[in-house]
Amino acid sequence: MTAVSHGGVASLVSAARLSRASSLGLMAVGVFWGAFAAYIPDIKSRVGAPDGAFGLALMMAAAGAIVSMQAAPRVLARFGRATMPAAGVVAALFSLSPLAAGDTVGLGIALFLMGASIAMIDITSNIRLSLEEAATGLPLMNLSHAAFSLAFALAAFAAAHARQAGWPPEAFLPLSALVILALGIGTAEGASWRAAPAVPEGASPLDGIMRAVWPVAIILFLAFICENATDSWSALHIERTLGAPIGFGGYGPAMLGLTMGIGRLGGQVAAQRLGEVSLILWSAVVGAFGAILTALAWAPWVGVAGVAFLGFGSAVLVPSANTILGRLVRPDQRGLALSRAWMFGFAGFFIGPSLMGQVSDAFGLRWAFGTIALLMAAILPVTIHLARLQTRLR
Numbered sequence: 443m444t445a446v447s448h449g450g451v452a453s454l455v456s457a458a459r460l461s462r463a464s465s466l467g468l469m470a471v472g473v474f475w476g477a478f479a480a481y482i483p484d485i486k487s488r489v490g491a492p493d494g495a496f497g498l499a500l501m502m503a504a505a506g507a508i509v510s511m512q513a514a515p516r517v518l519a520r521f522g523r524a525t526m527p528a529a530g531v532v533a534a535l536f537s538l539s540p541l542a543a544g545d546t547v548g549l550g551i552a553l554f555l556m557g558a559s560i561a562m563i564d565i566t567s568n569i570r571l572s573l574e575e576a577a578t579g580l581p582l583m584n585l586s587h588a589a590f591s592l593a594f595a596l597a598a599f600a601a602a603h604a605r606q607a608g609w610p611p612e613a614f615l616p617l618s619a620l621v622i623l624a625l626g627i628g629t630a631e632g633a634s635w636r637a638a639p640a641v642p643e644g645a646s647p648l649d650g651i652m653r654a655v656w657p658v659a660i661i662l663f664l665a666f667i668c669e670n671a672t673d674s675w676s677a678l679h680i681e682r683t684l685g686a687p688i689g690f691g692g693y694g695p696a697m698l699g700l701t702m703g704i705g706r707l708g709g710q711v712a713a714q715r716l717g718e719v720s721l722i723l724w725s726a727v728v729g730a731f732g733a734i735l736t737a738l739a740w741a742p743w744v745g746v747a748g749v750a751f752l753g754f755g756s757a758v759l760v761p762s763a764n765t766i767l768g769r770l771v772r773p774d775q776r777g778l779a780l781s782r783a784w785m786f787g788f789a790g791f792f793i794g795p796s797l798m799g800q801v802s803d804a805f806g807l808r809w810a811f812g813t814i815a816l817l818m819a820a821i822l823p824v825t826i827h828l829a830r831l832q833t834r835l836r
Contacts, residue, residue: 457710460574461582463629467526467567468590470625474537474560476597476699477618479673480692481611483681488611491546497799500674502550504788506557507564511785514565515777523631526570529562530626534619536560541612563626565784568764569777575765576773581710581718583761588706591757595699597621602692651779654770655786657828658763661722662787664821665759668729668752668814671794672698672736676749679736679807686742697746698753705757718762719829726821729755733815737808748811755818760787766828 458465478485486496518525536559539552571582597618604614676694680686709721732751739745764780771779801810 457580457582457585460578460580461571461586463526463631464567464570464574464582465586465589466625466628467530467563467570468586469593470530470533470622470629471560471564471567472590472593472595472699473597473618473621473625474533474556475673476594476695477601477615478537478540478556479594479695480598480601480605480677481614482674483677483688483691484605484611485540485543485549486678489543489546489549491549492803493799494803495546495799497796499546499550499553500795500799503553503557504790506554506559507561507788508785510558510561511565511781511788514562514569515781517562518566518569518777525566526563526629527627529559529566530623530629533559533563533626534623537619537622538615541615561788563629565781567629568780568784572764572768572776572780573773575768576776581765583765584706584710584758587757587761588703588710591699591703591706591753593625593699595696595703598692598696598699602689602696605692606689651771651775651782654767654831655779655783657824657831658767659783659786660824661763661821661828662760662783663790663793664817664824665756665763666787666790667794667797668733668790668817669698669702669756669760669794670790671798671810671814672733672749672752672756674795675798675802675807675810676736676745679811680742680745683807684739684742684745686745690742693746694749697749698756701750701753702757705754706761709758709762712758718758718766719825719832721758721762722825723822725755725758726818726825727755729759730815730818731755733811733818737811737815752814759821763828766832770832 489496489499491499521528533556536552536555539555540549543549543552567586568583571586574580575582601614601618673695676698677691679691680694681688681691705725712721729752732748732753732755734748735751736745736748739748763783767779767783768776797813798807798810801813
């Protein structure tokens with residue numbers, strides 16, 4: 443037992459060293475969205491948007507993100523090690539853009555700019571992780587995504603307490619912007635920078651990648667719907683449906699981030715023992731249970747507990763799918779394959795908040811969380827197909 447424990451710690455330390463810059467980048471993304479998620483009830487109230495219109499406005503963040511993901515491999519190749527620090531500065535600036543929105547249209551524009559700026563750090567951090575995995579043979583995705591989740595949780599907890607103390611968004615979001623700026627600048631790399639390998643002579647960057655991209659993209663799509671819908675609407679569900687006091691709803695997105703972070707730290711070790719496919723299958727089952735518990739919750743604390751299970755269930759889906767995709771393509775194809783999978787998968791950020799808004803408008807938020815349970819269950823057959831594909835390509 444002791445040897446296993448020491449092995450697990452050594453593995454985490456080695457992974458942390460190799461993924462330092464990418465982990466800081468994903469932490470910046472976590473602070474960005476954690477602060478915003480906890481303040482969603484205030485931001486929604488300020489622009490006076492009904493659930494459906496607000497869900498459509500939230501879609502604009504995904505639209506901006508997809509623009510960045512399309513361009514990310516070229517931007518990373520052109521600007522190299524300067525890409526993530528520069529994106530951190532821009533993201534810190536645009537994290538304040540919702541404060542200038544006076545109506546739903548203005549909020550949509552602000553969210554587009556927010557999504558585009560933060561997605562550049564997000565996808566380039568994942569590309570860097572995939573290149574390191576290819577070079578070292580070590581799984582790194584779960585640890586860096588755990589850093590994202592824990593940063594998200596801390597930001598959401600801090601924002602929830604600030605709201606309870608009566609802090610408006612104008613008082614808290616500038617503080618989170620400073621943290622984003624510091625983390626973004628911290629992604630700067632020196633000698634540790636590793637550029638993408640060259641395309642082999644006579645090969646094409648697109649050779650065979652789409653058969654691996656599509657099943658991973660579908661898993662990402664479903665995972666992002668469930669994760670971002672819970673992130674965006676859990677605070678409202680806890681306060682409005684379950685009758686919690688103002689500010690208590692922030693514990694929903696905070697608990698999501700906390701349990702996802704814990705789940706990913708465990709997943710970093712478990713991936714080496716169980717494999718990514720088994721992790722995804724079990725996680726989808728746990729996530730579906732959490733969504734059902736959230737939908738049926740009879741008290742605020744039960745709703746928070748349901749979100750906790752949703753967090754554990756969502757934890758390893760995205761990083762484990764990223765690792766599987768990296769193994770199914772050549773090292774020089776990893777950046778392109780990830781950007782294409784994320785372009786489709788990130789559309790879940792389009793669909794998730796909007797779907798929740800439309801279902802909530804028609805049937806209420808309990809039914810919306812029931813829909814998340816069904817989507818979690820849909821991950822199971824796609825993962826089984828991906829496992830068969832992985833076996834055929836070995």
